[in-house]
Amino acid sequence: MAEPLLSIRGLQVAFxxxxxxxxxxxxxxxxxxTVGLVGESGSGKSVTAHSVLQLxxxxxARHPAGSIRFRGRELLGAPEPVLREHRGGRIGMIFQEPMSSLNPLHTVEKQIRETLLVHRGLDRVAARRRVRGLLEQVQLPDxxxxxxxxxxxxxxxxxxRVMIAMALANEPDLLIADEPTTALDVTVQAQILSLLADLKARLxxxxxxxxxxxDVIRLVADRVCVMRQGEIVERGEVQRLFSRPEHPYTRQLLAARPAGEPVATDAQAPVLLHGAGVRVHFPVRGGL
Structure with a gap:
């Protein structure tokens, strides 16, 4: 069998x-x-993912034991130049909450351009052209x-979408998406999932x-790993895991999914709130 793109073995993380x-x-x-890593909050999913790029x-934080190899190259404990080469270069990452990950004092162009200057050495004209192309690629208007x-x-x-553009700027071999849709409403969540699937197929x-x-994992993943209390307790093809879960914790997670139908409303119920012609406008006149 071909060597995996990413291989994590015996990884331990302690604080x-x-x-x-x-x-x-x-x-x-x-x-x-596409591999899905699922589990409740505090199960160690994000800690595992952040260990890949030593974030x-x-x-x-320390690693009492373990190995993380990317294309056969050891990353755990690698020198800083090696890690810089991979961070935002060969491996891109999308974080859970973009508002806390993006710098509030820098424009969209400057934040995406930085990774292009570091990894590709583009001049400002070429970098601006690339940034605009990335914004178009993630389907941002204007x-x-x-x-x-x-x-x-x-x-x-x-x-x-800006975070996705930044993560894809250098056409990585691996994209790590850490809860990329958690802070979004259902409609926008579906758009982001569709966008990621399209970009993954094209790139x-x-x-x-x-x-x-x-339910999100069922839509996007080829294989799933279920994590609990810092350990992977079950893994397998997505359809098998959903149809024939083996571990009690996996069955517990599946049983906890929302089910049922919404309760029908009474057609005769009184109106509590009515709005018509509501508009909200934020005039931007320059500066802060």
Whole structure:
């Protein structure tokens, strides 16, 4: 068999003198594959993902044991130049809350351009052309105007698309999406999932998709790993796992999914709130 694109073996993560938050995780991702990592909050999903690019709060965070190899190259404990080469280069990452990940003092263009200058050495003219192309690629309206926009001037869905554009700027081999739709409403969530599926198919990249939402994983993943208390307790093809779960915790997660039909409303019920012709306008006259 071909060597996996990403291979994690026996990964442990601890914070300070505490017990390991991640305990012996093994995880492989093949080129072009989508692997879902699911589990409740605090199960160790994000800690595992952030370990790939060494984005944890070191030295408080530490790795008592384990190995993380990307294209056969060891990343765990690698020197900073090697990690910089992979961060935003060969491996892109989308974080859960774009408003806290984007710099509020920098324009959209400047934030996406930075990774192009670091990894590709483009001049400003070529970088601006590339940034605009990326904004078009993630289907943002009026990309020329958005080049000079700040994060607070964008909606939640638009900020998430900017984060995706930034993660894809250098055409990574692997994209790590850490709860990319959690902060979005259902309609925008569906748009982001569709966008990620389309970009993955067109660019041929692998995707590690982290979420606590099983219905989302069922839509996007080829394989699923279920995580609980720092360990992967079950893994398998997505259809098998949903139809024939083996571990009690997996069955518990599946049983906890919302089910049923909405209760029909009474046609004779009185109107509590009525709105007509409501408009909201934010005039921007320049400056802050």
């Amino acid at each position: 300070g003198d505490g017990a390991p938050a991640v305990r012996g995780v093994d995880l492989d991702i093949a080129a072009g594959e 944890l709060p070191y030295p408080w 990309p020329q105007r958005l080049l000079s926009a700040y994060p607070h001037q964008l909606s939640g869905g638009q900020r998430q 041929g990249m692998a995707l590690l998709f982290i979420t606590h939402d099983l």
